Amino acid sequence: xxxxxxxxxxxxxxxxxxxxxxxATVACLLIRGQHGRFQALSxxxxxxxxxxxxxVVAPRxxxxxxxxxxxxxxxxxxxxxxxAPQRMGLRALLYLVEVGPLLAGFGRRLRRLGxxxxxxxxxxxxxxxxxxxxxxxKLIRGMxxxxxxxDDAIMRGLGYDPDRNLERGRALRAAEGRP
Amino acid sequence: xxxxxxxxxxxxxxxTDGHGIFQASVERIEDGRxxxxxxxxxxxxxxxxxxxxxxxxxxxxxxxxxxVVALEEGPRFxxxxxxxxxxxxxxxxxxDAGQTATLGNVPVVLPLGRSVGGSTLINSATxxxxxxxxxxxxxxxxxxxxxxxxxLDPYFRRVERELNVAQVPAELAGRNAxxxxxxxxxxxxxxxxIYRNVRxxxxxxxxxxxxPTSAKQHVGLTYVPRAWEAGAVTYSSCRATxxxxxxxxxxxxxxxxxxxxxxxxxxxxxxxxxxxxxxPLLLGRQGLGGGSGQLGRNLTLHxxxxxxxxxxxxxxxxxxxPQSYFIDEFAREGIMFEGAAGPPDYVAMSLPVSxxxxxxxxxxxxNLSQFGIMVSDHYSRGSVRERFGVVQIRYDLHPRDxxxxxxxxxxxxxxxxxxxxxxxxxxxxGLDELGEGELxxxxxRRVRATDLTVLAFHPLGTAxxxxxxxxxxxDADLALRGVRGIHVADGSVVPTSLGVNPQITIxxxxxxxxxxxxxxxxxxxxxxPESIAHxxxxxxxxxxxxxxxxxxxxxxxxxxxG
Numbered sequence: 193x194x195x196x197x198x199x200x201x202x203x204x205x206x207x208x209x210x211x212x213x214x215x216a217t218v219a220c221l222l223i224r225g226q227h228g229r230f231q232a233l234s235x236x237x238x239x240x241x242x243x244x245x246x247x248v249v250a251p252r253x254x255x256x257x258x259x260x261x262x263x264x265x266x267x268x269x270x271x272x273x274x275x276a277p278q279r280m281g282l283r284a285l286l287y288l289v290e291v292g293p294l295l296a297g298f299g300r301r302l303r304r305l306g307x308x309x310x311x312x313x314x315x316x317x318x319x320x321x322x323x324x325x326x327x328x329x330k331l332i333r334g335m336x337x338x339x340x341x342x343d344d345a346i347m348r349g350l351g352y353d354p355d356r357n358l359e360r361g362r363a364l365r366a367a368e369g370r371p
Numbered sequence: 372x373x374x375x376x377x378x379x380x381x382x383x384x385x386x387t388d389g390h391g392i393f394q395a396s397v398e399r400i401e402d403g404r405x406x407x408x409x410x411x412x413x414x415x416x417x418x419x420x421x422x423x424x425x426x427x428x429x430x431x432x433x434x435x436x437x438x439v440v441a442l443e444e445g446p447r448f449x450x451x452x453x454x455x456x457x458x459x460x461x462x463x464x465x466x467d468a469g470q471t472a473t474l475g476n477v478p479v480v481l482p483l484g485r486s487v488g489g490s491t492l493i494n495s496a497t498x499x500x501x502x503x504x505x506x507x508x509x510x511x512x513x514x515x516x517x518x519x520x521x522x523l524d525p526y527f528r529r530v531e532r533e534l535n536v537a538q539v540p541a542e543l544a545g546r547n548a549x550x551x552x553x554x555x556x557x558x559x560x561x562x563x564x565i566y567r568n569v570r571x572x573x574x575x576x577x578x579x580x581x582x583p584t585s586a587k588q589h590v591g592l593t594y595v596p597r598a599w600e601a602g603a604v605t606y607s608s609c610r611a612t613x614x615x616x617x618x619x620x621x622x623x624x625x626x627x628x629x630x631x632x633x634x635x636x637x638x639x640x641x642x643x644x645x646x647x648x649x650x651p652l653l654l655g656r657q658g659l660g661g662g663s664g665q666l667g668r669n670l671t672l673h674x675x676x677x678x679x680x681x682x683x684x685x686x687x688x689x690x691x692x693p694q695s696y697f698i699d700e701f702a703r704e705g706i707m708f709e710g711a712a713g714p715p716d717y718v719a720m721s722l723p724v725s726x727x728x729x730x731x732x733x734x735x736x737x738n739l740s741q742f743g744i745m746v747s748d749h750y751s752r753g754s755v756r757e758r759f760g761v762v763q764i765r766y767d768l769h770p771r772d773x774x775x776x777x778x779x780x781x782x783x784x785x786x787x788x789x790x791x792x793x794x795x796x797x798x799x800x801g802l803d804e805l806g807e808g809e810l811x812x813x814x815x816r817r818v819r820a821t822d823l824t825v826l827a828f829h830p831l832g833t834a835x836x837x838x839x840x841x842x843x844x845x846d847a848d849l850a851l852r853g854v855r856g857i858h859v860a861d862g863s864v865v866p867t868s869l870g871v872n873p874q875i876t877i878x879x880x881x882x883x884x885x886x887x888x889x890x891x892x893x894x895x896x897x898x899x900p901e902s903i904a905h906x907x908x909x910x911x912x913x914x915x916x917x918x919x920x921x922x923x924x925x926x927x928x929x930x931x932x933g
Contacts, residue, residue, distance in 0.1 A: 193748045198891070213735045213902050227558075247725075247726070248725040248726060248729065249725075249729065249730065250725075250726045250727050250729070250730045251730065251732075252778070255730065256733060261874070262872060266458060266459070269459075269462060270468055271462070273468040274467065274468045274470055275467050275468075275470070275582075277761065278467065278468075280471045286512075302890070305808075311725075311726045311727075314725055314726065315725070315726070318725065319800070319801065323477075323821030326800065326821070327477070327478050328819070330824060331478075333725055334720040334721070336718075336720040337716070337720045337722070337729070338458050338461075338719060338720040339458070340458070340719070341715045341716040341718075341719035341720075341733065342457065342458030342715075342716035345454070345714050346715065347456075347714060347716065348660060350689075350715040350733070350736045351689060351737050352576075352689035352714045352715055353453065353688060353734065354455035354456045354714075355455070357575050357576070357577065357583055358453075358455045358456040358583050360573065360575070360583070360584070361450070361453075361455070361575065361584040361585075362583075362584030364389060364573065365450065365584060365585055366585045367391075368389045368390050369390070369584040370389055370392050370450075370571065370584065370586075371392060371394050371449075371450060371585050371592060
C-alpha cells in the first residue's frame with residue numbers, strides 16, 4: 193500500500209518544526225512529492241534553492257510559503273533548458289550557498305541556520321567587499337525572486353493575471369483575424 | 372520630401388487598429404526538428420539567420436526574384452505558444468534560457484533571441500532611425516559612402532511601412548511612463564512617446580515575452596511571411612555549420628538540423644545574419660573575415676540599468692506598454708532614458724534589497740515605478756570569441772562610461788523626485804534607497820563599474836563596416852572581405868554605438884544590401900511618415916584618431932589621382 197503523502201508531509205512538518213535551527217519547509221518539499229522528480233536538480237539542490245528562496249523572499253505574512261508555490265520546480269525547468277556550463281555553474285553555486293555560512297563564520301550550513309542568521313548571511317554576501325561575491329549573490333538572488341514571484345497565484349495577488357491577458361489576446365485575434 | 376511620395380499615418384488608429392495584419396497564403400517553413408535525413412537544395416541566396424537582418428534580406432531578395440533559402444537555428448513560435456508568463460517565456464524564447472552574460476569588470480546580462488524573428492521577437496518594439504549625427508560620423512570616419520541620412524532615408528521609410536511604425540498614444544503608455552513624463556515636464560526636459568512597430572496594440576505589458584495579441588510586428592510576423600509569399604523557404608531549428616568556399620567564392624552552406632539531419636544549400640550568395648554574437652563565431656570557425664584583425668572585436672552593447680521609485684499613487688507596471696516613453700534631454704552626453712515597466716516577477720528580480728525589505732516593497736508593487744538608463748558606450752569595448760568550444764563574450768565597462776552611468780542615475784532620481792516619488796532606489800551598491808530630495812549621498816558617492824547592476828540589449832560591431840580594408844571586416848556594401856559572395860546583414864556590421872535602439876538601423880542596412888544585390892534603385896516611392904522621433908543623439912567621439920579618422924572617403928584620393 194502506498195503511504196499517504198499528505199500524512200507524511202504533516203509528520204515531516206511537525207518534526208522539522210520541532211527542531212530549532214532547522215528549516216521546516218525544506219523537509220516538506222523533499223517529502224511531499226508535489227513536483228515529482230526534478231530533472232536537473234538533486235533533492236538536496238532543490239532543498240538548498242528552496243531554503244535560499246525562503247530567506248531572500250521572507251514570505252510572510254501575506255505571501256505563501258515557498259513550498260506552496262512552484263518556485264523550485266520552475267527553477268528546475270529553467271536549469272533543464274540552460275546550456276550545460278551554466279547549469280553546472282548554478283548547481284555548484286547552490287552548494288556554495290549552502291556551505292557559505294560555514295565559511296563566513298556562522299558555524300552551520302545554510303539550511304541549519306535560523307531565519308535571522310540566514311538573512312544575516314545573505315546581507316553579508318550581498319554587501320561583500322569582493323565584487324565577484326556580490327555579483328554572484330545578485331545572480332542567485334535574482335533567480336530566486338523571479339522563480340518565486342512568477343508563481344501564478346502570487347502574480348495574480350499583485351495585480352497581474354496572465355490568463356486574463358492571454359484570453360484578451362485570443363479574443364482580439366479571433367475578432368480581428370490576427371495571426 | 373519628394374512630391375510624389377505619399378504620407379503614412381503614424382498616430383491614433385495607425386497604432387491601435389489591428390485589422391489587416393498580413394498572413395501568407397502558404398507557409399514555406401520546414402521544421403528542422405523533423406528533418407533527420409540528408410538533403411541538398413539549390414538557391415540563389417542562402418540567408419543564415421531569421422532575425423532583424425536575415426528576415427529583411429530574405430524577403431527583399433525573394434521579392435526581387437531570387438530563390439532564397441533561410442536557415443534559422445531556433446524554432447518558430449506562434450502566438451498560441453506564448454503563455455503571458457515572463458518567467459516561463461524567458462526560458463523558451465531567449466538564447467541560453469536567458470542566461471547569456473559577458474565576462475569582464477562587471478558581468479552584463481545580455482538577453483538575446485533565438486527563433487524565427489530573432490531578437491525582434493523579444494525586444495520592446497522601440498523604433499528609432501539611426502541618428503543623423505551618427506550616420507555622418509560613419510561616412511566621415513569610416514568612409515561608409517551611401518550611408519548618409521538622405522541616402523538611407525528611403526530604406527528607413529520602407530522598413531517603417533513594413534513594420535507599421537507608429538507612436539504610442541498616451542492612453543496606452545501606462546502610468547509608469549506618465550509619472551516619468553510628469554517629472555521630465557516639471558524639469559523642462561525633452562522627451563516623447565516612443566514610436567513602435569505594432570498594429571493594434573492594447574498594452575498587454577509583456578512585449579519582451581511574446582505579445583499575446585500579435586500586435587507586435589516582429590519580423591517573424593512581417594518580413595518572414597512576406598518572404599514565404601515571394602517563394603522563400605525557411606528551415607527552422609537548423610544551425611549553419613560550414614560555409615563552403617571554392618575558387619575564392621562562396622558555393623554552399625552546410626547545416627545541422629535539430630532532428631539529426633544535414634542540409635546542404637548550394638547557392639551563389641550567402642548572407643550571414645547570425646547576430647553580433649553569432650556572426651563572428653561562424654565566420655571565425657570558417658577562417659573567413661579575419662584579414663583586418665577586427666573580427667569579433669569592437670563589441671558595443673548599450674549597457675543599461677534601471678532606477679526604481681515608490682509613489683503614493685497607483686502605477687501598476689503590468690498595465691500599458693512597458694517601454695512607451697523616452698527622455699532624450701541628455702542624449703548628447705550618451706544618456707537615453709526609456710521605460711522599463713514589467714510584471715511582478717520581472718520587477719522582483721531587479722529590486723536591490725532582499726528579505727523583509729524586499730517583501731515590503733513587493734507588497735507595494737502597484738506603487739512602484741521603474742525606468743531604464745541606456746548609455747552609449749563610446750569608450751567601453753568588448754570581444755566575442757570561442758575557446759575550446761566555449762563562447763566567451765568579454766566586455767569591460769570603461770570608467771568614462773561608468774561616470775556617464777552615474778550621471779544618468781542621478782538625473783533619473785531627480786526626475787522621479789520631481790514627479791513626486793517618496794523613495795527612489797538607485798542601482799548602486801551600498802545605496803539601497805534615497806528619501807525625497809536626498810541626492811547628496813549619490814552625488815558624493817564614487818561609483819565603480821562593480822557597484823552597478825548592468826544589462827544590455829543591443830550588441831553591435833563585431834564585424835564592423837569600414838571602407839578601409841585593414842579596419843573593417845566588411846566594406847561599405849557589407850561585403851565580407853577576402854572572399855566573394857558573402858555579405859553580412861545584422862548588428863555586427865554597425866561600427867559604433869548608436870545611442871538608440873538598433874533594430875531599425877539593422878533593418879535599413881539589410882534593405883539597402885538587398886537593393887544593392889538586386890541592382891535596384893533606392894525605393895524613393897515609399898511613403899513619408901506623418902511624424903517620427905528625432906532624438907538629440909550626438910556623433911560618437913573618435914576613440915583613436917590614428918585609426919578612426921581616415922579620409923572622408925578612401926576612394927576620393929584615387930579618383931583625384933585618376
